[in-house]
Amino acid sequence: MAAAPRRTHFAFTDRWGGVSTAPYAELNLGGAVGDDPDAVRANRAGTAARFGLDPARVVWMNQVHGCDVAVVDGPWGDRPVPEVDALVTTCPGLALAVLVADCTPVLLADPVASVAAAVHAGRAGMVAGVVPAAVHAMVERGADPARIQARTGPAICGRCYEVPEAMRAEIAAVEPAAGAVTSWGTPAIDVTAGVHAQLERLGVRDRQQSAVCTRESDDHFSYRRDRTTGRLAGYVWLD
Known part of the structure:
Protein backbone atom coordinates (compact mmCIF):
# COMPACT_ATOMS: atom_id res chain seq x y z
CA MET A 1 0.00 0.00 0.00
CA ALA A 2 1.43 3.35 -1.03
CA ALA A 3 2.24 5.89 1.66
CA ALA A 4 0.00 8.94 1.92
CA PRO A 5 1.40 12.15 0.44
CA ARG A 6 3.25 14.28 2.95
CA ARG A 7 2.27 17.84 3.68
CA THR A 8 4.56 20.33 1.94
CA HIS A 9 5.65 23.64 3.46
CA PHE A 10 7.11 26.58 1.54
CA ALA A 11 8.15 29.86 3.19
CA PHE A 12 9.89 33.05 2.10
CA THR A 13 11.06 35.81 4.43
CA ASP A 14 11.04 39.59 4.13
CA ARG A 15 13.47 41.90 5.93
CA TRP A 16 11.43 42.60 9.08
CA GLY A 17 11.23 41.04 12.53
CA GLY A 18 14.89 40.44 13.31
CA VAL A 19 17.61 41.93 15.49
CA SER A 20 20.22 43.06 12.94
CA THR A 21 21.02 46.76 12.66
CA ALA A 22 21.60 48.90 9.57
CA PRO A 23 22.59 48.21 6.85
CA TYR A 24 21.36 44.67 7.58
CA ALA A 25 18.15 45.68 9.35
CA GLU A 26 16.35 43.68 10.46
CA LEU A 27 15.97 40.02 9.53
CA ASN A 28 19.26 39.29 7.84
CA LEU A 29 19.72 35.52 7.52
CA GLY A 30 23.01 35.58 5.61
CA GLY A 31 26.12 34.67 7.54
CA ALA A 32 28.70 35.93 5.05
CA VAL A 33 27.69 39.54 4.42
CA GLY A 34 29.46 41.30 7.30
CA ASP A 35 26.66 41.23 9.87
CA ASP A 36 27.20 40.38 13.56
CA PRO A 37 27.26 36.55 13.74
CA ASP A 38 25.26 36.59 16.98
CA ALA A 39 22.52 38.62 15.28
CA VAL A 40 22.42 36.18 12.36
CA ARG A 41 22.15 33.22 14.74
CA ALA A 42 19.31 34.96 16.60
CA ASN A 43 17.54 35.76 13.34
CA ARG A 44 17.83 32.18 12.11
CA ALA A 45 16.63 30.78 15.42
CA GLY A 46 13.68 33.17 15.58
CA THR A 47 12.65 32.46 12.00
CA ALA A 48 12.81 28.71 12.53
CA ALA A 49 10.69 29.04 15.65
CA ARG A 50 8.04 31.04 13.78
CA PHE A 51 7.83 28.24 11.21
CA GLY A 52 7.68 25.56 13.91
CA LEU A 53 11.14 24.26 13.00
CA ASP A 54 14.12 23.20 15.07
CA PRO A 55 16.96 25.57 14.04
CA ALA A 56 19.35 22.63 14.23
CA ARG A 57 17.27 20.85 11.58
CA VAL A 58 17.58 23.65 9.00
CA VAL A 59 20.25 22.91 6.40
CA TRP A 60 22.09 25.79 4.68
CA MET A 61 24.60 25.77 1.82
CA ASN A 62 27.63 27.78 0.75
CA GLN A 63 26.25 29.24 -2.47
CA VAL A 64 28.71 29.88 -5.31
CA HIS A 65 26.56 30.60 -8.41
CA GLY A 66 27.17 27.16 -9.88
CA CYS A 67 25.05 24.13 -10.68
CA ASP A 68 26.19 21.51 -8.18
CA VAL A 69 23.64 19.69 -6.02
CA ALA A 70 24.11 18.14 -2.57
CA ASP A 85 23.62 25.89 -5.17
CA ALA A 86 20.98 23.23 -4.62
CA LEU A 87 20.02 20.90 -1.79
CA VAL A 88 17.84 17.81 -2.13
CA THR A 89 16.46 15.61 0.65
CA THR A 90 14.10 12.71 1.18
CA CYS A 91 14.04 13.23 4.96
CA PRO A 92 10.73 14.42 6.44
CA GLY A 93 11.15 17.21 8.97
CA LEU A 94 14.49 18.37 7.55
CA ALA A 95 14.20 21.94 6.27
CA LEU A 96 16.31 23.13 3.33
CA ALA A 97 17.17 26.83 3.07
CA VAL A 98 18.35 29.12 0.28
CA LEU A 99 19.66 32.70 0.65
CA VAL A 100 19.04 35.51 -1.82
CA ALA A 101 19.08 39.28 -2.27
CA ASP A 102 17.93 39.57 -5.93
CA CYS A 103 18.65 36.03 -7.17
CA THR A 104 15.68 33.69 -7.55
CA PRO A 105 14.98 31.32 -4.66
CA VAL A 106 13.42 28.10 -6.02
CA LEU A 107 11.64 25.65 -3.74
CA LEU A 108 10.56 22.25 -5.06
CA ALA A 109 8.71 19.30 -3.55
CA ASP A 110 7.07 16.05 -4.57
CA PRO A 111 4.89 15.17 -1.54
CA VAL A 112 4.12 11.68 -2.83
CA ALA A 113 7.77 10.65 -3.22
CA SER A 114 8.75 12.70 -0.15
CA VAL A 115 11.48 14.59 -2.00
CA ALA A 116 12.23 18.30 -1.58
CA ALA A 117 14.80 20.73 -2.95
CA ALA A 118 15.96 24.30 -2.36
CA VAL A 119 17.78 26.01 -5.22
CA HIS A 120 19.75 29.26 -5.57
CA ALA A 121 19.22 30.46 -9.14
CA GLY A 122 21.19 33.56 -9.97
CA ARG A 123 22.01 34.62 -13.51
CA ALA A 124 25.01 32.28 -13.77
CA GLY A 125 23.28 29.37 -12.06
CA MET A 126 20.19 29.64 -14.24
CA VAL A 127 22.36 29.56 -17.37
CA ALA A 128 24.43 26.66 -16.01
CA GLY A 129 21.26 24.65 -15.35
CA VAL A 130 21.12 24.46 -11.57
CA VAL A 131 17.32 24.08 -11.58
CA PRO A 132 17.30 21.16 -14.06
CA ALA A 133 20.14 19.58 -12.05
CA ALA A 134 18.03 19.76 -8.89
CA VAL A 135 14.97 18.33 -10.64
CA HIS A 136 17.04 15.47 -12.07
CA ALA A 137 18.39 14.70 -8.59
CA MET A 138 14.82 14.63 -7.31
CA VAL A 139 13.71 12.30 -10.12
CA GLU A 140 16.58 9.94 -9.29
CA ARG A 141 15.04 9.68 -5.82
CA GLY A 142 11.54 8.88 -7.02
CA ALA A 143 10.05 12.28 -7.81
CA ASP A 144 7.77 12.74 -10.81
CA PRO A 145 7.93 16.16 -12.54
CA ALA A 146 4.16 16.00 -12.99
CA ARG A 147 3.80 15.94 -9.19
CA ILE A 148 6.52 18.44 -8.32
CA GLN A 149 5.31 21.66 -6.73
CA ALA A 150 7.53 24.64 -7.60
CA ARG A 151 7.53 28.01 -5.86
CA THR A 152 9.81 30.93 -6.74
CA GLY A 153 10.15 33.72 -4.21
CA PRO A 154 10.94 37.44 -4.23
CA ALA A 155 13.66 38.27 -6.77
CA ILE A 156 14.73 41.12 -9.01
CA CYS A 157 12.39 41.38 -11.98
CA GLY A 158 13.21 41.77 -15.65
CA ARG A 159 12.11 45.41 -15.56
CA CYS A 160 14.95 46.19 -13.13
CA TYR A 161 17.82 43.81 -13.94
CA GLU A 162 19.82 45.88 -16.43
CA VAL A 163 22.78 44.20 -18.16
CA PRO A 164 24.96 44.98 -21.18
CA GLU A 165 23.46 44.04 -24.55
CA ALA A 166 26.18 41.43 -25.16
CA MET A 167 25.36 39.71 -21.87
CA ARG A 168 21.64 39.65 -22.62
CA ALA A 169 22.34 38.14 -26.04
CA GLU A 170 24.64 35.50 -24.56
CA ILE A 171 22.11 34.49 -21.89
CA ALA A 172 19.12 34.60 -24.22
CA ALA A 173 20.97 32.28 -26.59
CA VAL A 174 20.93 29.68 -23.80
CA GLU A 175 17.52 30.56 -22.33
CA PRO A 176 15.39 32.77 -24.61
CA ALA A 177 12.76 33.35 -21.93
CA ALA A 178 15.34 35.20 -19.82
CA GLY A 179 15.83 38.01 -22.33
CA ALA A 180 14.10 41.17 -21.13
CA VAL A 181 13.94 44.97 -21.33
CA THR A 182 14.07 47.33 -18.35
CA SER A 183 11.26 49.74 -17.64
CA TRP A 184 13.55 52.47 -19.04
CA GLY A 185 14.18 50.60 -22.29
CA THR A 186 17.63 49.05 -21.87
CA PRO A 187 18.74 45.38 -22.11
CA ALA A 188 17.82 43.23 -19.13
CA ILE A 189 17.62 39.69 -17.81
CA ASP A 190 14.61 38.04 -16.16
CA VAL A 191 16.09 35.13 -14.21
CA THR A 192 12.75 34.02 -12.78
CA ALA A 193 11.20 33.83 -16.25
CA GLY A 194 14.14 31.68 -17.33
CA VAL A 195 13.67 29.38 -14.34
CA HIS A 196 9.98 28.90 -15.06
CA ALA A 197 10.71 28.16 -18.72
CA GLN A 198 13.18 25.48 -17.64
CA LEU A 199 10.64 23.98 -15.25
CA GLU A 200 7.99 23.96 -17.97
CA ARG A 201 10.28 22.02 -20.30
CA LEU A 202 11.01 19.56 -17.52
CA GLY A 203 7.30 18.84 -17.13
CA VAL A 204 6.77 20.76 -13.86
CA ARG A 205 3.31 22.28 -14.21
CA ASP A 206 2.43 23.18 -10.60
CA ARG A 207 4.31 26.47 -10.40
CA GLN A 208 3.78 29.72 -8.53
CA GLN A 209 5.81 32.91 -8.74
CA SER A 210 6.08 35.73 -6.21
CA ALA A 211 4.95 39.10 -7.53
CA VAL A 212 7.61 40.89 -5.44
CA CYS A 213 10.60 42.52 -7.11
CA THR A 214 13.33 42.85 -4.51
CA ARG A 215 14.84 45.95 -6.09
CA GLU A 216 11.47 47.71 -6.07
CA SER A 217 10.39 46.60 -2.59
CA ASP A 218 11.59 48.36 0.56
CA ASP A 219 10.41 45.30 2.49
CA HIS A 220 13.10 43.10 0.93
CA PHE A 221 16.89 43.11 0.68
CA SER A 222 18.35 43.95 -2.73
CA TYR A 223 22.05 43.74 -3.57
CA ARG A 224 21.54 45.66 -6.80
CA ARG A 225 19.84 48.51 -4.97
CA ASP A 226 21.91 48.71 -1.79
CA ARG A 227 25.11 46.65 -2.33
CA THR A 228 25.85 46.21 1.39
CA THR A 229 22.72 44.54 2.69
CA GLY A 230 21.21 41.43 4.25
CA ARG A 231 19.89 38.23 2.78
CA LEU A 232 16.37 36.83 2.54
CA ALA A 233 15.68 33.11 2.76
CA GLY A 234 13.39 30.51 1.33
CA TYR A 235 12.59 27.33 3.28
CA VAL A 236 11.05 24.05 2.16
CA TRP A 237 10.23 20.98 4.24
CA LEU A 238 7.91 17.99 4.37
CA ASP A 239 6.04 16.79 7.44
Whole structure:
Protein backbone atom coordinates (compact mmCIF):
# COMPACT_ATOMS: atom_id res chain seq x y z
CA MET A 1 0.00 0.00 0.00
CA ALA A 2 1.43 3.35 -1.03
CA ALA A 3 2.24 5.89 1.66
CA ALA A 4 0.00 8.94 1.92
CA PRO A 5 1.40 12.15 0.44
CA ARG A 6 3.25 14.28 2.95
CA ARG A 7 2.27 17.84 3.68
CA THR A 8 4.56 20.33 1.94
CA HIS A 9 5.65 23.64 3.46
CA PHE A 10 7.11 26.58 1.54
CA ALA A 11 8.15 29.86 3.19
CA PHE A 12 9.89 33.05 2.10
CA THR A 13 11.06 35.81 4.43
CA ASP A 14 11.04 39.59 4.13
CA ARG A 15 13.47 41.90 5.93
CA TRP A 16 11.43 42.60 9.08
CA GLY A 17 11.23 41.04 12.53
CA GLY A 18 14.89 40.44 13.31
CA VAL A 19 17.61 41.93 15.49
CA SER A 20 20.22 43.06 12.94
CA THR A 21 21.02 46.76 12.66
CA ALA A 22 21.60 48.90 9.57
CA PRO A 23 22.59 48.21 6.85
CA TYR A 24 21.36 44.67 7.58
CA ALA A 25 18.15 45.68 9.35
CA GLU A 26 16.35 43.68 10.46
CA LEU A 27 15.97 40.02 9.53
CA ASN A 28 19.26 39.29 7.84
CA LEU A 29 19.72 35.52 7.52
CA GLY A 30 23.01 35.58 5.61
CA GLY A 31 26.12 34.67 7.54
CA ALA A 32 28.70 35.93 5.05
CA VAL A 33 27.69 39.54 4.42
CA GLY A 34 29.46 41.30 7.30
CA ASP A 35 26.66 41.23 9.87
CA ASP A 36 27.20 40.38 13.56
CA PRO A 37 27.26 36.55 13.74
CA ASP A 38 25.26 36.59 16.98
CA ALA A 39 22.52 38.62 15.28
CA VAL A 40 22.42 36.18 12.36
CA ARG A 41 22.15 33.22 14.74
CA ALA A 42 19.31 34.96 16.60
CA ASN A 43 17.54 35.76 13.34
CA ARG A 44 17.83 32.18 12.11
CA ALA A 45 16.63 30.78 15.42
CA GLY A 46 13.68 33.17 15.58
CA THR A 47 12.65 32.46 12.00
CA ALA A 48 12.81 28.71 12.53
CA ALA A 49 10.69 29.04 15.65
CA ARG A 50 8.04 31.04 13.78
CA PHE A 51 7.83 28.24 11.21
CA GLY A 52 7.68 25.56 13.91
CA LEU A 53 11.14 24.26 13.00
CA ASP A 54 14.12 23.20 15.07
CA PRO A 55 16.96 25.57 14.04
CA ALA A 56 19.35 22.63 14.23
CA ARG A 57 17.27 20.85 11.58
CA VAL A 58 17.58 23.65 9.00
CA VAL A 59 20.25 22.91 6.40
CA TRP A 60 22.09 25.79 4.68
CA MET A 61 24.60 25.77 1.82
CA ASN A 62 27.63 27.78 0.75
CA GLN A 63 26.25 29.24 -2.47
CA VAL A 64 28.71 29.88 -5.31
CA HIS A 65 26.56 30.60 -8.41
CA GLY A 66 27.17 27.16 -9.88
CA CYS A 67 25.05 24.13 -10.68
CA ASP A 68 26.19 21.51 -8.18
CA VAL A 69 23.64 19.69 -6.02
CA ALA A 70 24.11 18.14 -2.57
CA VAL A 71 21.80 15.37 -1.37
CA VAL A 72 21.40 15.63 2.40
CA ASP A 73 19.99 13.34 5.07
CA GLY A 74 20.61 15.53 8.10
CA PRO A 75 22.38 18.64 9.43
CA TRP A 76 26.02 19.13 8.48
CA GLY A 77 27.18 18.95 12.09
CA ASP A 78 30.96 19.29 12.18
CA ARG A 79 31.30 18.72 8.44
CA PRO A 80 32.15 21.68 6.18
CA VAL A 81 29.14 23.28 4.52
CA PRO A 82 29.51 22.33 0.84
CA GLU A 83 29.86 24.83 -2.01
CA VAL A 84 26.67 24.04 -3.91
CA ASP A 85 23.62 25.89 -5.17
CA ALA A 86 20.98 23.23 -4.62
CA LEU A 87 20.02 20.90 -1.79
CA VAL A 88 17.84 17.81 -2.13
CA THR A 89 16.46 15.61 0.65
CA THR A 90 14.10 12.71 1.18
CA CYS A 91 14.04 13.23 4.96
CA PRO A 92 10.73 14.42 6.44
CA GLY A 93 11.15 17.21 8.97
CA LEU A 94 14.49 18.37 7.55
CA ALA A 95 14.20 21.94 6.27
CA LEU A 96 16.31 23.13 3.33
CA ALA A 97 17.17 26.83 3.07
CA VAL A 98 18.35 29.12 0.28
CA LEU A 99 19.66 32.70 0.65
CA VAL A 100 19.04 35.51 -1.82
CA ALA A 101 19.08 39.28 -2.27
CA ASP A 102 17.93 39.57 -5.93
CA CYS A 103 18.65 36.03 -7.17
CA THR A 104 15.68 33.69 -7.55
CA PRO A 105 14.98 31.32 -4.66
CA VAL A 106 13.42 28.10 -6.02
CA LEU A 107 11.64 25.65 -3.74
CA LEU A 108 10.56 22.25 -5.06
CA ALA A 109 8.71 19.30 -3.55
CA ASP A 110 7.07 16.05 -4.57
CA PRO A 111 4.89 15.17 -1.54
CA VAL A 112 4.12 11.68 -2.83
CA ALA A 113 7.77 10.65 -3.22
CA SER A 114 8.75 12.70 -0.15
CA VAL A 115 11.48 14.59 -2.00
CA ALA A 116 12.23 18.30 -1.58
CA ALA A 117 14.80 20.73 -2.95
CA ALA A 118 15.96 24.30 -2.36
CA VAL A 119 17.78 26.01 -5.22
CA HIS A 120 19.75 29.26 -5.57
CA ALA A 121 19.22 30.46 -9.14
CA GLY A 122 21.19 33.56 -9.97
CA ARG A 123 22.01 34.62 -13.51
CA ALA A 124 25.01 32.28 -13.77
CA GLY A 125 23.28 29.37 -12.06
CA MET A 126 20.19 29.64 -14.24
CA VAL A 127 22.36 29.56 -17.37
CA ALA A 128 24.43 26.66 -16.01
CA GLY A 129 21.26 24.65 -15.35
CA VAL A 130 21.12 24.46 -11.57
CA VAL A 131 17.32 24.08 -11.58
CA PRO A 132 17.30 21.16 -14.06
CA ALA A 133 20.14 19.58 -12.05
CA ALA A 134 18.03 19.76 -8.89
CA VAL A 135 14.97 18.33 -10.64
CA HIS A 136 17.04 15.47 -12.07
CA ALA A 137 18.39 14.70 -8.59
CA MET A 138 14.82 14.63 -7.31
CA VAL A 139 13.71 12.30 -10.12
CA GLU A 140 16.58 9.94 -9.29
CA ARG A 141 15.04 9.68 -5.82
CA GLY A 142 11.54 8.88 -7.02
CA ALA A 143 10.05 12.28 -7.81
CA ASP A 144 7.77 12.74 -10.81
CA PRO A 145 7.93 16.16 -12.54
CA ALA A 146 4.16 16.00 -12.99
CA ARG A 147 3.80 15.94 -9.19
CA ILE A 148 6.52 18.44 -8.32
CA GLN A 149 5.31 21.66 -6.73
CA ALA A 150 7.53 24.64 -7.60
CA ARG A 151 7.53 28.01 -5.86
CA THR A 152 9.81 30.93 -6.74
CA GLY A 153 10.15 33.72 -4.21
CA PRO A 154 10.94 37.44 -4.23
CA ALA A 155 13.66 38.27 -6.77
CA ILE A 156 14.73 41.12 -9.01
CA CYS A 157 12.39 41.38 -11.98
CA GLY A 158 13.21 41.77 -15.65
CA ARG A 159 12.11 45.41 -15.56
CA CYS A 160 14.95 46.19 -13.13
CA TYR A 161 17.82 43.81 -13.94
CA GLU A 162 19.82 45.88 -16.43
CA VAL A 163 22.78 44.20 -18.16
CA PRO A 164 24.96 44.98 -21.18
CA GLU A 165 23.46 44.04 -24.55
CA ALA A 166 26.18 41.43 -25.16
CA MET A 167 25.36 39.71 -21.87
CA ARG A 168 21.64 39.65 -22.62
CA ALA A 169 22.34 38.14 -26.04
CA GLU A 170 24.64 35.50 -24.56
CA ILE A 171 22.11 34.49 -21.89
CA ALA A 172 19.12 34.60 -24.22
CA ALA A 173 20.97 32.28 -26.59
CA VAL A 174 20.93 29.68 -23.80
CA GLU A 175 17.52 30.56 -22.33
CA PRO A 176 15.39 32.77 -24.61
CA ALA A 177 12.76 33.35 -21.93
CA ALA A 178 15.34 35.20 -19.82
CA GLY A 179 15.83 38.01 -22.33
CA ALA A 180 14.10 41.17 -21.13
CA VAL A 181 13.94 44.97 -21.33
CA THR A 182 14.07 47.33 -18.35
CA SER A 183 11.26 49.74 -17.64
CA TRP A 184 13.55 52.47 -19.04
CA GLY A 185 14.18 50.60 -22.29
CA THR A 186 17.63 49.05 -21.87
CA PRO A 187 18.74 45.38 -22.11
CA ALA A 188 17.82 43.23 -19.13
CA ILE A 189 17.62 39.69 -17.81
CA ASP A 190 14.61 38.04 -16.16
CA VAL A 191 16.09 35.13 -14.21
CA THR A 192 12.75 34.02 -12.78
CA ALA A 193 11.20 33.83 -16.25
CA GLY A 194 14.14 31.68 -17.33
CA VAL A 195 13.67 29.38 -14.34
CA HIS A 196 9.98 28.90 -15.06
CA ALA A 197 10.71 28.16 -18.72
CA GLN A 198 13.18 25.48 -17.64
CA LEU A 199 10.64 23.98 -15.25
CA GLU A 200 7.99 23.96 -17.97
CA ARG A 201 10.28 22.02 -20.30
CA LEU A 202 11.01 19.56 -17.52
CA GLY A 203 7.30 18.84 -17.13
CA VAL A 204 6.77 20.76 -13.86
CA ARG A 205 3.31 22.28 -14.21
CA ASP A 206 2.43 23.18 -10.60
CA ARG A 207 4.31 26.47 -10.40
CA GLN A 208 3.78 29.72 -8.53
CA GLN A 209 5.81 32.91 -8.74
CA SER A 210 6.08 35.73 -6.21
CA ALA A 211 4.95 39.10 -7.53
CA VAL A 212 7.61 40.89 -5.44
CA CYS A 213 10.60 42.52 -7.11
CA THR A 214 13.33 42.85 -4.51
CA ARG A 215 14.84 45.95 -6.09
CA GLU A 216 11.47 47.71 -6.07
CA SER A 217 10.39 46.60 -2.59
CA ASP A 218 11.59 48.36 0.56
CA ASP A 219 10.41 45.30 2.49
CA HIS A 220 13.10 43.10 0.93
CA PHE A 221 16.89 43.11 0.68
CA SER A 222 18.35 43.95 -2.73
CA TYR A 223 22.05 43.74 -3.57
CA ARG A 224 21.54 45.66 -6.80
CA ARG A 225 19.84 48.51 -4.97
CA ASP A 226 21.91 48.71 -1.79
CA ARG A 227 25.11 46.65 -2.33
CA THR A 228 25.85 46.21 1.39
CA THR A 229 22.72 44.54 2.69
CA GLY A 230 21.21 41.43 4.25
CA ARG A 231 19.89 38.23 2.78
CA LEU A 232 16.37 36.83 2.54
CA ALA A 233 15.68 33.11 2.76
CA GLY A 234 13.39 30.51 1.33
CA TYR A 235 12.59 27.33 3.28
CA VAL A 236 11.05 24.05 2.16
CA TRP A 237 10.23 20.98 4.24
CA LEU A 238 7.91 17.99 4.37
CA ASP A 239 6.04 16.79 7.44
